[in-house]
Amino acid sequence: MxxxxxxxxxxxxxxxxxxxxxxxxxxxxxxxxxxxxxxxxxxxxxxxxxxxxxxxxxxxxxxPILKAELIEYLTDDGITHGLDMATVAKGRFIETFTSKVLEPRGLDYKIQFPGPTGANAVESALKLARKVTGRESIISFTNAFHGMTLGALSVTGNSMKRAGAGIPLVHATPMPFDNYFDGVVEDFNWFERVLDDSGSGLNRPAAVIVETVQGEGGVNVARAEWLRALEQLCRRRDILLIVDDVQMGCGRTGEFFSFEEAGIKPDIVTLSKSISGYGLPMALVLIKPELDVWTPGEHNGTFRGNNPAFVTATKAIDTYWADxxxxxxxxxxxxxxxxxxxxxxxxxxxxxxxxxxxxxxxxxxxxxxxxxxxxxxxxxxxxxxxxxxxxxxxxxxxxxxxxxxxxxxxxxxxxxxxxxxxx
CATH class of the missing domain: 3.90.1150.10 (Aspartate Aminotransferase, domain 1)
Structure with a gap:
């Protein structure tokens, strides 16, 4: 049976x-x-x-289009587990993602393959931001959700999920998300004030991590002008901007990346969920080239080379993002x-x-x-x-x-x- x-x-x-x-x-x-x-x-x-x-x-x-491509690959004894070794499937994905997603949008990123979950991509982004800047603190936002591992939880807002950590979640400071005060005050007033105030107790942050639309937080949509102002604030203060596009990327908001509407170019972008196209585990961290200061193996994982996911991801981009x-x-x-x-x-x-x-x-x-x-x-x-x-x-x-x-x-x-x- x-x-x-x-x-x-x-x-x-x-x-x-x-x-x-x-x-x-x-x-x-x-x-x-x-x-x-x-x-x-x-x-x-x-x-x-x-x-x-x-x-x-x-x-x-x-x-059916992605399934046929995957079945053919498996039938031909294609590599299924490859860690971060070079494979044809990975190479085809990198070429396709670069030529059909990044280049048409004027984006120049190195591609990192972390462990195949959104939370692992976030962990990688936070570690890299701290390594690049030499600072520890991360700014997150009210009602944010970035994952269930300790680093990702530290920048997550939900109290029930944070309580599951069982230890204090430190080195992160929440700020008000767009329209948190229902338009009563401009949301950046507090953020800029404490950055400048030597008595605020806020350590100079390594990075800001933000979702353009907070899915788990209640479908809270950041205005394009708010996102642009956030990017400008980060540029003025030498703070890295991380956009978590794990759930809202890959077309969910209309464009491939959810931040395209605002016209911003984050320093680091995290992708997972639908990047494989088929529900197969896969994640990416997109890094501006000058920030790629990793040493070999400094962030790794046994399943960071999910070749069947590369196959379906490539086919999804070819099929749905050529126009x-x-x-x-x-x-x-x-x-x-x-x-x-x-x-x-x-x-x-x-x-x-x-x-x-x-x-x-x-x-x-x-x-x-x-x-x-x-x-x-x-x-x-x-x-x-x-x-x-x-x-x-x-x-x-x-x-x-x-x-x-x-x-x-x-x-x-x-x-x-x-x-x-x-x-």
Missing amino acids: KLLDQHINDSVFTTHESEVRSYCRSWPTVFNRASGSWLTDSDGREYLDFFAGAGSLNYGHNN GTLSADVHRKGERIHEVFTDLSTRHEGLSTRGRGMVRGLVFDEATAASKVCATAFGSGLLAETSGPSDEVVKLLPPLTITDDDLNRGLDILARSVEEVVA
Whole structure:
């Protein structure tokens, strides 16, 4: 019997798997197949996926174009594990990423392959910034999320996640993210004041790390002018600027990089999640050439050379980023989500919406309503998650390649779920 045709009793997970599991508590079923924007459980029930592996499946589940390329590579006995050795698959990826992503955008970066997770890319970026500058402190922002390892947690805002460290998280200082004070004061006033004040107690920072759109923090969108002002502040003060594009990169906001809209050029960029194109573990750290001061092996990892991921990543760039078709489609579909969310917000008090491209949030003044909406939607065959410090936001991350029919079908389910909960 084929593996996917076998029945698995869900008690296997509740009995033997750690209590740390989380997503499965919101979506209590056993999944076994997936294609495009759909997941199917072991009972044959289908679910539209507006979660997309937390943004790691921008091109959908088992994308047939990427799958064919991967199967051919594996059938030909291509390298699967190569550490940081030179391979044809890695070389092809570097050539393609440079010629079709970096050069057309006027970006000049060295490419580092850290361990294959977003958190490891962030750890690498923080270590490098400290090594380059000789300083320890990092500036992060309120409601930021950068990963669950100790360095990444130190620049993460969520108190529950930080508490899991079990030790003090030091050498990082949070500052207000754009519009944190709801427009009452200009957000940079405090930051610039403490930088200049010899009595502030703030150590001169090595770097600032920022998400242009805070996904886990509640779909908080930084204005382009705020990002430009942040870059200018960093340049004036000789502080490195790190953009964490782990979730918002690879087209999620419309352009390949989420910072393109602002016209900035960060010193260091972290990518993961959808960079492989197929949900395979992979991460990149993009470094301005003059900052590449690593010594050999100073940051390494056993799985930093995931060659099957190089294969699918190269094919994804060749297929979807050779022109502006996907980018335009993301903006168009994002506007469709915005229309539905704006209509719901207009008709119901206590709702608002925010987002960019195909990351959109429906915000509830009554925080518990967001989880109820997601639970109701799951009962109707739709996966959507909550985000924000109080889980007050229904966050949508559909595959960028979702069809218009599937997008509208999912939005109809979500709208009905909101009506049911709010009513």
